[in-house]
Amino acid sequence: VSARAVPSYAVGALVDRLVGALGADCVVTDPAAIAPRLTEWRRLYTGTADVLVTPRTVDQVAAALAVAHDLGAPVTPQGGRTGLVGGGVPHGGVVLSLERLSRIRALDVMDATITVEAGVTLASAKAAAADQGMLLPLSIASEGDAMIGGVLSTNAGGTSALRYGSARALCLALEVVLADGRRLDLTGGLRKDNAGYDLKQLFIGSEGTLGVITAATLGLAPALRDVATALAGVADPTAAMAMFRALRDRVGPALTTFELMPRFGYALSLRHIGRADALEAAHPWYLLVELSSPVAGGGLDERLSDWLAAMLEDGLAADATLAANERQRADLWRLRDALSDAQGLAGASIKHDVSVPLSRIAGFIEETSAACTAALEGLRPCVFGHLGDGNLHFNLSQPEGMDRAAFLALWPRFNRIVHDRVIAAGGSIAAEHGVGIQKRDELLLARGPVAIGAMRAIKAALDPRGILNPGKVI
């Protein structure tokens, strides 16, 4: 989005009307104040904007959209700006920050629901739930900054989606402002509601292109009272998947997390956090596994330990360690959580966020890794992620010593190697990070003309002037 279309509206009129509708304290035109909103945190994309709007109320969000709609000015919603695909990078017009809509409106333990505004961080919402003995079961690395509006508009996944589903599965009701400023209100946070089309599903995962989420009711689970965590070294993804199946059969819904890491990434994590290896020898792959239950005394440590013993005996696991206390549990998690940042130690990285059916994932990892390394000498694949969900971060670290920009210029070429194999395996080229700017062209290849046509018809129906987050998704 470096080139900006000539706007059909007068910027002065846009600002004047926004000030008139929202008050001057919610309308920012100082370029220095707007500048940080134009670039996403990894600095892959930069946009432009005429004005930053920071409403304090839903009525102000509605008023801002009514003005923009009337003038035909683009509106890019922003929350915590932790996205990974450029979905919040503006395309001229208005940056609409939801960060001041930060109230927790309600929490009801009997209903097991929390109602929060779009600008509440995921971490704050989780803390509010924990205060009442409840769990908001969504865990992502950026949860300290990511806000509920963005979490839902990108349908965030993370490390407990295996047990609880992605953000969509937790969302019981949404409050949305439509492109023209009209409001769709929250329903009562019901578990069952078939009263007409389930409109909220359209706004979840559509990255702000169909409406602006201003509040949501999310379902809560009971707080956890038994947790068991282990790290295992394994020879290959095929062994890892055999272990997954055995564990799923043994423990059912207690299986919360099943994460895969390669030796290359694991070693970077150790270096990044300055720690000795958690296992004695090096292994080609690692699994971080967690069981959890809201019922105390379920013996999860013993069940996890029994499984590990069986896996070692069967020759599927090479070595393993079980967290004996909370500190050890945190240490194991740190190895996984540090992985994204640690990759920076290996230079530039070409990233793919994909999912593949579990029955095909082991072969997919082996074959696609081989195809990538064959395409560029010295390339270092760092394939990790939520193996139990079929969701891989298929990242490729540059060859040592290669020019960073020259390597990143190969991104489209590696898209063909990785994404074409994803599609052939019946997978998705955008599993949990969304489409944004980054995968917009890839989406057209992946989804076919009928699906794209249906998406465009829906976009035209709900945003006829095309003002909402232009340049993203479709």
Add this chain to the structure above:
Amino acid sequence: VSARAVPSYAVGALVDRLVGALGADCVVTDPAAIAPRLTEWRRLYTGTADVLVTPRTVDQVAAALAVAHDLGAPVTPQGGRTGLVGGGVPHGGVVLSLERLSRIRALDVMDATITVEAGVTLASAKAAAADQGMLLPLSIASEGDAMIGGVLSTNAGGTSALRYGSARALCLALEVVLADGRRLDLTGGLRKDNAGYDLKQLFIGSEGTLGVITAATLGLAPALRDVATALAGVADPTAAMAMFRALRDRVGPALTTFELMPRFGYALSLRHIGRADALEAAHPWYLLVELSSPVAGGGLDERLSDWLAAMLEDGLAADATLAANERQRADLWRLRDALSDAQGLAGASIKHDVSVPLSRIAGFIEETSAACTAALEGLRPCVFGHLGDGNLHFNLSQPEGMDRAAFLALWPRFNRIVHDRVIAAGGSIAAEHGVGIQKRDELLLARGPVAIGAMRAIKAALDPRGILNPGKVI
């Protein structure tokens, strides 16, 4: 739908083109063969149709829709015709039966998915999963006849939605034929997929008004290896909800079923199946409770028994019995399953399928029952259902001796008493049975102009000629 609009197409041309596109063996014009498709099983609604189409393949479904779209002829999809709101009653034009699309296309244990065509009955799909040691976790009274296409297009709920969610929660991918005959294909049955708008969500629960579901991939759970079932007598809904909360805290995800029955309905069930009472004394209300787990030896009987003992000690439960074996478990379930049919023993019934937040449901039951009985002397409320989901079948049996038709004529009046209180409580007037014909006018009252406007915009975008299941939902 007694009155039929004058069609804008020539019936002869419609039939000729359908025969040309699908072959004569898939096109039925004999009025005697069409007649059973015009009336739903409770005989509340009767429609009209020119022709019955019975495709054997998805291509034939697509060809039929292309013809109907071209001519502007209405198309009403039908599956097992077990619906309760008239959603499958035709409105002229084509009855499109999906019953011959009855293949189970795939079942993969590692992926934990089954892919079935629209005409497979829910019971058949469940049996296929059970054969492979898996559970398709959706249980509804009509599952022997209800077909997957209808189960998904109505987002069916049932007695295990408390643990596993409604049909929507199980659906990983859909194959859909759009109004104009274009096909949206299945994706790979992934747990994580954010590649553009989640189109399948639009077709789930929209009762065939946006597209025709031809196949679906559903997620499976591991088969159950430990089940515990109990029946308890309780004084009132407030005590029942206190018991629910205590049980949820104690057993977490093992809580599968929490059903409420009133004495009036329970006694009708006993009479209907010719059995003695399962408890010694009569109680104002009854709870059917089930725990289940895929892990054997979890001691669920003991946990359920401990909870019941605590509830008796606290004075919340008045009496209880635990199923000691499979025969006793089946006997307890039969009391609940027979309830809908048993209501026929008490004459005509005005029915509402509603949901209310759990925090308000006890008060809602008491107050709304009182308002109903105050409105008609001798009225016998039969309020039962999925209490743990907040989903009640708020049924009203006629006063003894009252004229059946005169009683049913009061339906709109009781809609105001029941639905207005549902809406005031933040509930839904259509929880799990859908909208169909029955609640179309009520939906307009319940959802407000912005939501209805958005639904109509989506309908116009996906079915611009308005041929799909006219007269239903919106």
